[in-house]
Amino acid sequence: MEPTVLLVRALDLxxxxxxxxxxxxxxxxxxxxxxGVLVLAFVTAVFGGITRDILIGAVPPASVGxxxxxxxxxxxxLLVFRFSGLIDRxxxxxxxxxxxxxGVFAVAGTQKALDAGINWPMAAVLGMISGIGGGMVxxxxxxxxxxxxxxxxxxxxxxxxxxxxxxxxAVGLPSTAVALTGIALCMFLRLMALYHGWRxxxxxxxx
Amino acid sequence: MEPTVLLVRALDLxxxxxxxxxxxxxxxxxxxxxxGVLVLAFVTAVFGGITRDILIGAVPPASVGxxxxxxxxxxxxLLVFRFSGLIDRxxxxxxxxxxxxxGVFAVAGTQKALDAGINWPMAAVLGMISGIGGGMVxxxxxxxxxxxxxxxxxxxxxxxxxxxxxxxxAVGLPSTAVALTGIALCMFLRLMALYHGWRxxxxxxxx
Amino acid sequence: MEPTVLLVRALDLxxxxxxxxxxxxxxxxxxxxxxGVLVLAFVTAVFGGITRDILIGAVPPASVGxxxxxxxxxxxxLLVFRFSGLIDRxxxxxxxxxxxxxGVFAVAGTQKALDAGINWPMAAVLGMISGIGGGMVxxxxxxxxxxxxxxxxxxxxxxxxxxxxxxxxAVGLPSTAVALTGIALCMFLRLMALYHGWRxxxxxxxx
Numbered sequence: 001m002e003p004t005v006l007l008v009r010a011l012d013l014x015x016x017x018x019x020x021x022x023x024x025x026x027x028x029x030x031x032x033x034x035x036g037v038l039v040l041a042f043v044t045a046v047f048g049g050i051t052r053d054i055l056i057g058a059v060p061p062a063s064v065g066x067x068x069x070x071x072x073x074x075x076x077x078l079l080v081f082r083f084s085g086l087i088d089r090x091x092x093x094x095x096x097x098x099x100x101x102x103g104v105f106a107v108a109g110t111q112k113a114l115d116a117g118i119n120w121p122m123a124a125v126l127g128m129i130s131g132i133g134g135g136m137v138x139x140x141x142x143x144x145x146x147x148x149x150x151x152x153x154x155x156x157x158x159x160x161x162x163x164x165x166x167x168x169x170a171v172g173l174p175s176t177a178v179a180l181t182g183i184a185l186c187m188f189l190r191l192m193a194l195y196h197g198w199r200x201x202x203x204x205x206x207x
Numbered sequence: 208m209e210p211t212v213l214l215v216r217a218l219d220l221x222x223x224x225x226x227x228x229x230x231x232x233x234x235x236x237x238x239x240x241x242x243g244v245l246v247l248a249f250v251t252a253v254f255g256g257i258t259r260d261i262l263i264g265a266v267p268p269a270s271v272g273x274x275x276x277x278x279x280x281x282x283x284x285l286l287v288f289r290f291s292g293l294i295d296r297x298x299x300x301x302x303x304x305x306x307x308x309x310g311v312f313a314v315a316g317t318q319k320a321l322d323a324g325i326n327w328p329m330a331a332v333l334g335m336i337s338g339i340g341g342g343m344v345x346x347x348x349x350x351x352x353x354x355x356x357x358x359x360x361x362x363x364x365x366x367x368x369x370x371x372x373x374x375x376x377a378v379g380l381p382s383t384a385v386a387l388t389g390i391a392l393c394m395f396l397r398l399m400a401l402y403h404g405w406r407x408x409x410x411x412x413x414x
Numbered sequence: 415m416e417p418t419v420l421l422v423r424a425l426d427l428x429x430x431x432x433x434x435x436x437x438x439x440x441x442x443x444x445x446x447x448x449x450g451v452l453v454l455a456f457v458t459a460v461f462g463g464i465t466r467d468i469l470i471g472a473v474p475p476a477s478v479g480x481x482x483x484x485x486x487x488x489x490x491x492l493l494v495f496r497f498s499g500l501i502d503r504x505x506x507x508x509x510x511x512x513x514x515x516x517g518v519f520a521v522a523g524t525q526k527a528l529d530a531g532i533n534w535p536m537a538a539v540l541g542m543i544s545g546i547g548g549g550m551v552x553x554x555x556x557x558x559x560x561x562x563x564x565x566x567x568x569x570x571x572x573x574x575x576x577x578x579x580x581x582x583x584a585v586g587l588p589s590t591a592v593a594l595t596g597i598a599l600c601m602f603l604r605l606m607a608l609y610h611g612w613r614x615x616x617x618x619x620x621x
Contacts, residue, residue: 033614034614035569050469055261057267059471060470060530061469064532065532065533065536067533067536070539118271119273122271140554141560143350143558143559149348155246156242200241202238261468262475263473264473326479328485329477329479333478343555352557356447356450356453362449362453406447407448409445409446
């Protein structure tokens with residue numbers, strides 16, 4: 001158990017950091033000032049988890065009760081602000097870690113919701129929200145329709161990872177293996193969507 | 208009491224379903240993918256109630272603690288996605304049920320807030336939020352100013368229904384009659400606004 | 415202590431009122447109807463404090479548990495709606511009181527978070543959110559990128575006031591003097607930014 005906990009904890013920090021980078025990068029692109037960039041970094045990194053914690057009644061939320069997420073987000077935001085050109089060149093590794101962060105957040109979020117006694121369909125939804133919530137608010141704060149609602153298999157990948165946890169927990173499989181499987185499935189779907197253009201259908205609309 | 212509880216419960220399901228339809232319809236119109244449509248359906252259906260529950264400290268909120276709203280919203284979203292043409296033709300019945308859902312959500316939300324010991328002015332506001340919250344977020348997520356802030360007597364109808372509950376509760380009238388009166392008043396105002404163009408004044412502004 | 419409590423309470427009411435005015439003024443400018451104007455007034459006045467209270471688990475939030483903020487916001491909204499021309503001419507005093515409200519909200523919010531046992535970095539962030547949250551939602555509801563993310567030393571002034579409280583509390587200085595110092599620093603920074611155009615750096619971006 002111990003090594004897995006360490007692994008998940010490490011991935012959680014990586015996820016926080018990478019999500020903060022994606023928020024900060026959008027802030028720089030929109031020519032926000034340093035403070036706006038840091039806010040976007042922090043909000044993108046923690047909003048999903050905070051939403052989940054509030055909905056299951058776990059207050060103060062983890063990233064309010066400790067200062068670690070804040071520190072990580074500030075460091076990420078400062079780096080992006082200072083080396084904004086570099087981020088463009090690092091697009092590919094960023095997307096890879098973003099997929100990892102998505103999987104970790106979705107899996108850990110689902111487990112936390114199940115532990116709080118939430119029914120499994122909503123636990124999966126809460127896990128998904130943990131993964132995609134930050135990006136949604138990042139987009140709302142920059143006045144655009146959240147990307148996650150329009151394109152790619154982003155949220156669906158998070159949901160798939162969440163469902164692995166739900167099923168594994170129901171069947172009683174060892175939680176370590178379940179968590180790693182969920183993260184791997186989420187990353188696989190997300191990276192396939194990125195590199196092979198997998199997409200969900202769009203309704204034919206008379207508009 | 209028993210038949211009224213059943214009636215309110217039935218109307219609550221209808222309200223959830225119709226609100227989900229309105230969210231899904233907007234998602235299809237904006238050419239979101241299937242997942243985006245389902246998210247908008249769910250968020251529109253439950254956001255108002257979730258906001259109310261969080262504000263009165265009732266966590267996990269009703270639609271997180273059970274999977275019924277989620278299931279209803281998914282069904283509604285799938286129907287809209289598959290038969291998006293049909294929705295346009297059903298505009299009138301949809302608006303009618305939407306008015307019914309608005310009234311039910313506002314009345315039930317006010318009652319729940321009063322039961323939680325909230326003062327009456329804020330209980331009425333929380334009831335109104337239960338009714339209009341979903342539509343507001345639906346609009347924010349599609350990057351437009353919430354319709355409810357700009358036009359029609361939508362929120363005011365919800366507030367009127369909520370105030371009926373507040374008054375009825377203060378005077379000690381039988382809750383069944385009060386609830387039905389509140390719902391009826393809300394529906395009446397909303398339908399009048401729709402069919403006769405009733406509107407609130409707009410301030411003259413130098414802009 | 416007693417006179418300071420009275421002072422902070424008075425400033426809190428002034429802050430609520432002025433924030434409500436700024437929300438209502440934007441609603442009138444966007445040609446919202448009377449109801450939309452009142453909603454924007456209320457949301458701008460209370461959203462920051464409500465967010466803080468939810469995050470520290472203080473439910474129902476202060477402005478839900480009492481009707482005072484609601485009443486103040488409605489009065490402010492009605493005044494702005496009726497005398498919208500006047501507001502333009504009062505721009506300067508409004509900005510002055512807005513700076514005062516910002517300082518009061520930030521200082522009181524930080525103190526409340528510390529009292530709830532939150533770690534100091536996040537307590538300062540929660541204080542800042544108390545000050546800037548309302549304006550952010552006001553901007554999101556009118557479909558624009560929150561001003562606070564783009565310009566002026568608005569949020570930074572709130573954060574500076576919050577940090578004064580954090581430091582003062584750690585060192586054990588008398589809370590009255592600390593609160594007044596925090597408010598004064600916040601107002602000073604904000605007014606300097608307004609009248610001398612102080613700004614934070616913006617990253618050079620390849621866009």
